[in-house]
Amino acid sequence: MNWIAVNSIYKFEMARFFRTITQSFVSPVLSTSLYFVVFGAAIGSRIQEVEGISYGAFIVPGLIMLSVITQSISNASFGIYFPKFIGTVFELLSAPINFIEIVLGYVGAAATKALFIGVIILMTAFFFVDITIAHPFWMVVFLVLTCISFSLFGFIIGIWAGNFEQLQLVPLLIITPLVFLGGSFYSISMLPPVWQVISHFNPVVYLISGFRWSFFGAADVPIVTSLLAIAGFTALCLAVIWWIFRTGWRIRQ
Amino acid sequence: MPDIVEINDLRKAYADGFEALKGVTLKIKQGEILALLGPNGAGKTTLISTVCGITTATGGTVKVGGHDTITDYRAARGMIGLVPQEINLEPFEKVISTVRFSRGLFGKPKDDAALEKILRQLSLWDKRDSQIRALSGGMKRRVLIAKALAHEPRVLFLDEPTAGVDVELRRDMWEIVAGLKADGVTIILTTHYIEEAEAIADRIGVIAHGELLLVEDKNKLMARMGKKQLQVHLTKPIDAVPASLVSDALTLSEDGSTLIYTYDTRAERTGITKLLSDVAAAGLVLTDLETSQSSLEEIFVDLLKEDAA
Ligand SMILES: Nc1ncnc2c1ncn2[C@@H]1O[C@H](COP(=O)(O)OP(=O)(O)OP(=O)(O)O)[C@@H](O)[C@H]1O
Ligand SMILES: [Mg+2]
Numbered sequence: 001m002n003w004i005a006v007n008s009i010y011k012f013e014m015a016r017f018f019r020t021i022t023q024s025f026v027s028p029v030l031s032t033s034l035y036f037v038v039f040g041a042a043i044g045s046r047i048q049e050v051e052g053i054s055y056g057a058f059i060v061p062g063l064i065m066l067s068v069i070t071q072s073i074s075n076a077s078f079g080i081y082f083p084k085f086i087g088t089v090f091e092l093l094s095a096p097i098n099f100i101e102i103v104l105g106y107v108g109a110a111a112t113k114a115l116f117i118g119v120i121i122l123m124t125a126f127f128f129v130d131i132t133i134a135h136p137f138w139m140v141v142f143l144v145l146t147c148i149s150f151s152l153f154g155f156i157i158g159i160w161a162g163n164f165e166q167l168q169l170v171p172l173l174i175i176t177p178l179v180f181l182g183g184s185f186y187s188i189s190m191l192p193p194v195w196q197v198i199s200h201f202n203p204v205v206y207l208i209s210g211f212r213w214s215f216f217g218a219a220d221v222p223i224v225t226s227l228l229a230i231a232g233f234t235a236l237c238l239a240v241i242w243w244i245f246r247t248g249w250r251i252r253q
Numbered sequence: 254m255p256d257i258v259e260i261n262d263l264r265k266a267y268a269d270g271f272e273a274l275k276g277v278t279l280k281i282k283q284g285e286i287l288a289l290l291g292p293n294g295a296g297k298t299t300l301i302s303t304v305c306g307i308t309t310a311t312g313g314t315v316k317v318g319g320h321d322t323i324t325d326y327r328a329a330r331g332m333i334g335l336v337p338q339e340i341n342l343e344p345f346e347k348v349i350s351t352v353r354f355s356r357g358l359f360g361k362p363k364d365d366a367a368l369e370k371i372l373r374q375l376s377l378w379d380k381r382d383s384q385i386r387a388l389s390g391g392m393k394r395r396v397l398i399a400k401a402l403a404h405e406p407r408v409l410f411l412d413e414p415t416a417g418v419d420v421e422l423r424r425d426m427w428e429i430v431a432g433l434k435a436d437g438v439t440i441i442l443t444t445h446y447i448e449e450a451e452a453i454a455d456r457i458g459v460i461a462h463g464e465l466l467l468v469e470d471k472n473k474l475m476a477r478m479g480k481k482q483l484q485v486h487l488t489k490p491i492d493a494v495p496a497s498l499v500s501d502a503l504t505l506s507e508d509g510s511t512l513i514y515t516y517d518t519r520a521e522r523t524g525i526t527k528l529l530s531d532v533a534a535a536g537l538v539l540t541d542l543e544t545s546q547s548s549l550e551e552i553f554v555d556l557l558k559e560d561a562a
Contacts, residue, residue, distance in 0.1 A: 002327070008357025015350065087341030091400070094305040094335050095358040096327040253267060253308045 005097045009105025010112075013079055017113050024113070025120065028067055032121045035063055036128040039185060050187050051218050056129040061212040062184030063125070068118040068143065069150050069179055069204070073171050076110035076154030081161050084251070093252055099245030107155050111147035118143055131215065138223075139214035145230050146207055152237035159250050178204045183212075188220040203229055257283040257318055257332075257408055257439050258304070264312030265296075265303050265463075273299040275463040276313065281408075281441060286434055287468075288454035289443045290553055296463040297443040298338055301410045305335045317408060331359060334406030336397045338413045338443075344386035348377060351385065352399050359404035371402050374429065391422045398429070409433060411442040415449060427453050447550040459553065461560050475549060476518055483525060485512040485532060486541040495535040503528070512537075 017024055040056035047055040083089040092102055125131065133139050161167040182204030188196055199205050200221070210226025213219035219226070244250070258281035265274040273296045281287050289297050302308040304315050306322060315322040320329040343351060352368055372378040375395040380388060385396060394414065401409060411430070415423045423446075430440055430453055444450055450457055451471070458468040467474075490509035502524070504513045512532070516523040532539065 002360040004360045004362060005358045008354055011357075012350070012354045019345070082343075086343060087337075087339055088343060090302075090305075090307050090335070090337055090341060091355060091358060093307045094330060094333065096330040096360060097358065248309055252306075253302075 002097050002101050005095060006101045006104045006108070009102065010109045013106060013109030014112065017075075017109070024117070028071075028117045028121055029124050032063060032067070032124045033128070035059070036125070040128060050190070051216070053216050053218075054129065057131045058187075058212075058216075059185050060122070060125045060129065060131055061215050062182075062208050064118050064121050064143070065146065065182075065204075065208050065211055066179050066184050067121050068114050068146055069175060069207075070171060071117045072110055072114040072147050072150035073154035073157065073175060075113045076107055076151040077158035077161065077167055077171075079106045079110050080155055080158035081167055084159075085164075089251065099241065102245075103152070103155065103241055107148065107151045110151040110154060111144075114147040114151065115143065118147070133215055134217040135214040139211065142207070142211045142214055142226075142230070145234065146211070149230055149234040149237060152234065152241060156237060156240050156244070159244055162250075178202055179208075183208050183220060203233060206230065254282040254284055256280040258441070259316040260300075260304065260313070261315070262313040263300070263303060263310055263315060265299050265308060266311045273463050274303065274310075277460075277463070277465050278313075279458065279465055279468060281439060282456075283439055284434065284437055285455040286430065286440045286442070286453055287456050287458060288450035288471075289441065289458045289460055290445075290447065290450055291443075291460035292557065295460040297460055298412055299463075300460070301335070301412055301441070301443070305333055305410060306330055331404070332407040334401035334404065334409045336394075336401045336409070336411045336414055338416070340390070340393050340397060342385045342393060342396060344384065346385055347382055348372070348385060348388070348396055348399075349381040351396065352403050355400040356403035361404045367405065368399075368403060371399050374432070375399050376425070391418050394418060402433075406438065408439045408441070411440065413443050413445065415444065415446060423449070447548070447553055451549045457549070459556055461557060466556060466560055471549075475546065475552065480515055480547045480551070481518055481523075482545050482547075483514040483516065483528070484543040484545070485514065485528075485539055486510060486543070487512065488538045488540050491537070495537070497535050498528075498531050 036056065039059055044055035044059075049055065050058045083092065157167065157170050161169075181199070182202050183199070188199050188205060188209070191199065206221055206226040206229035209220040210223055210230070213223050213226070258279075260277055260279040260281075263274055263277045264272070266272045277296075277300060289300070291297050299308065303310050304317070304322065306326060315329075317329040318332045320326075320332075322329040346354075349368070349372070352372065353363070356364070356368065369378065372381055375398060377392065377395055377399055380392060385393060388396065394417075398411075398414065414430075415426050418426065427449070430442070433440060442449075442454075454471050456468060457471050457474055459466045487510055491505070492509060494503060494505050494512070498512075502515050504515075505511070506513060514525070514528055516525065
């Protein structure tokens, strides 16, 4: 393993993040606060409780997941797309490194950034609602796994994308609907039966459910299923990335 | 000197089926400067990219320092530095951080003294904290060189290092290349400036249509292929070449004071002795003799014409 290279990529990517630290910091804090005002205070005052939890607190895990998933994807996809776009990718291709090292560097940095944002949102949430975390260990596990798996997914999108529009396309057309329909702001059990069944085909449901369980001890789906779902998704992304580098698809002519 | 780069029957067909390299075999000696000449689209960049791992070959093998670039890519690539033809740099990065990044990518531990030496050599030290977008084109090219040198490569590929660079900087570049050669670095450069190849290369390779037309020692090449001209200066101008001397090889200068004889150094007999005795027999008196050799440029143009024919 060329750990120095992994570390170099990681640091280089993190430096980009810290250069724009204010934007990186302000925008999630602002949007989370808005969500709390709109959903928590305005709508929440009419909903009162979901599964015995105040609505304001109930949406916290979903809000964190929403941001962490979109951040992971956009960080990782941009991270690898940008060198392709400006041509500096030649350096990665001609360096004595393998795909595992490239992925560790880029995905590691993207996941770290997303994790950072997730933590900020959680801290912001403490200002608005009372929450206690029932299973802190599992909360961290879910959070970290989500950051990693969706950064891997973003990495794939970044390699696939041929232009900036395509870079936005998948997050916009697939991920945002899946996350919104994945129970970020409601419990699946609140849906009509047909939609409950359909929801079980949405992988994000398992994530949010598991993550919410780590906060409140209640879940829409069994916790093991959630863990298996996220492990399966991670494995799938890893397999695709392995194939990409084996064949040089979209990176090596 | 042993061969540090061994390219064997290298082939590259791009996804669209275009064959950019049609079986190139080339051995590069340790410590030499090899200039690759060839018209646009000849396959120079493709050759370099394939050796460096940016494109995958569709046939043949490449070894660098005895290491196969596919099966033993870490060792092979670790020896190579590459300055690409296009200026590909992150505009918002600082010079020093992008150079540090390059060194790290090659797995070399941080060594700011080594980087300082490189940046000073390239007159970039004062600019180390500037963002790349604030540099001139020539400086950007030097940043690319600094990045390529950051991991102290043994073999350096320079793809048109002096394209769009002013005369002074071109001379600087030649000095840098000479300095690297003195440090034992093997250099392969492509160029469209033939005087550049003439000035710094030890050997010259000519590529066209994905094929290596020749590789040869520069001086030998010029001697072998060079046409020489002998100028015979006369005491008194004449109106026409005397009938006894008329031949395709002989022309008269406009003012009638010089006979110009073109001969091929490759030919077994140059015909100079006969010419001189014929000149004397024709009753012409000479004041001086002068020879001049055709430049590499003329050789190159001739070669490509031959190839096209
Ligand atoms: N990615 C690609 N896909 C298809 N064809 C390509 C690709 N890259 C290069 N080619 C073709 O391969 C041939 C060789 O290109 P290459 O860039 O190696 O030429 P070159 O000798 O470096 O030319 P120049 O002096 O203009 O830099 C050209 O005909 C070019 O059009
Ligand atoms: Mg080229």
